Structures are given as C-alpha cells and as structure tokens.
Amino acid sequence: AQTVTQSQPEMSVQEAETVTLSCTYDTSENNYYLFWYKQPPSRQMILVIRQEAYKQQNATENRFSVNFQKAAKSFSLKISDSQLGDTAMYFCAFMKHEDNQFYFGTGTSLTVIP
C-alpha cells in the first residue's frame, strides 16, 4: 500500500519570505505521479504542481518548485516570495502511473503573516 506523510501540521512564514513544506511517501512502484494541492479557506482544492517520477528535473510553476528525491522518497514544496494568498492547507498526494487511486497526506496548514 502507498502512504504519504506530511510531518508539519502547521507552518507560518513572513510575507515575501521562502518556505518549504515536507512530504515523504512509501511505495514499491517505480512509475508514479506526485502532486501538491492547495486548499484555501474558500475550500476548493486546486493543483499547485505535479511531478512525474521518471523525470529527474524538478517541476517548477512560477513561485512554486519541488525538490524531488526519488531514492529518499521525498517530495518537498518550496514557495518563494510568499504572498498572503498562499495561506491555505497544502496536501501532498501520490498516484501510481496506471492507477486511478490518489493517496493524500494529512495536510500542512500554512499561514502567511503580513
């Protein structure tokens, strides 16, 4: 079975600073996808960034980037130049390549402080 662990229930960061959210996972699969989802206080979950395991290059989406360490089974999210709108719950998720089940971590509540 796949498990996803987020060890930081809550984090805070000053506006304009950089913050890193941690995620580790456990799997015996070689081909899979990893995701970071954001759930703002309005509660609609949206995709922040996606990484395909066979790609060695870390994914980047504007101020969001990941540090994907396949051997260590680690998938951290870095948010640069934090903005007030980044305040949200962040969920790390895993999906096997040819599967349709998504496995979510318990989430990290991020607060950006003005």
Add this chain to the structure above:
Amino acid sequence: EADIYQTPRYLVIGTGKKITLECSQTMGHDKMYWYQQDPGMELHLIHYSYGVNSTEKGDLSSESTVSRIRTEHFPLTLESARPSHTSQYLCASSAPPGTGARKLFFGSGTQLSVL
C-alpha cells in the same frame, strides 16, 4: 480551471432526512470520486467510480450510497442523515491514463450540517 460542479454549496438539515449531494463534470472524465473531509483535516475516500454503472466503496466506511448512470453525473445519497454525517464532501474527477492530464479536478465541495 475545473469544470466540475457540486450543489448545494451549503446544506443544513434535520436528523432523519434523505439528502442527495449533486456532482457533475463536463470534461468527459470516466473516473469520479467522493471524499469526506472534516475542517482542516485529511481527505478520506468514501466512494469512487471508474465509469457508467461502476461504483466502489472507498477506504472510509460510509453510510452513503452513490450511482453512476451517466458519465457526467455522480450523486451521493444519504437515506437518513445523522449528526455524525456533518462534514465537508468533495467530489473529484480524473482523466484516463494516456491523456497526459493525470490529476484530480475538484468541485467546490458541499458543507453538510445535520442538526
């Protein structure tokens, strides 16, 4: 971005009532899911469907039922609501393998309160 819709957005009802939470998507996705989420907590998969006439129970036991008569529609029904059903219900869908868009699209959720 998401073309997946949930209604109602908020629902407050009394114990014992039958309710149906609606979920529709216009993306033609074959995979659809229902998650239950308490405030600030993790998501629990309660039902999923891989296509028309396909429904399965998820990891979290739930007294709700689902149906999938049409690709775009995946309603969730509680025959007799109880206060323990108070929660946020999130509907999601995903594209098939090989489409290059492997991710979950979420609806806005239904916040259910049972008095």
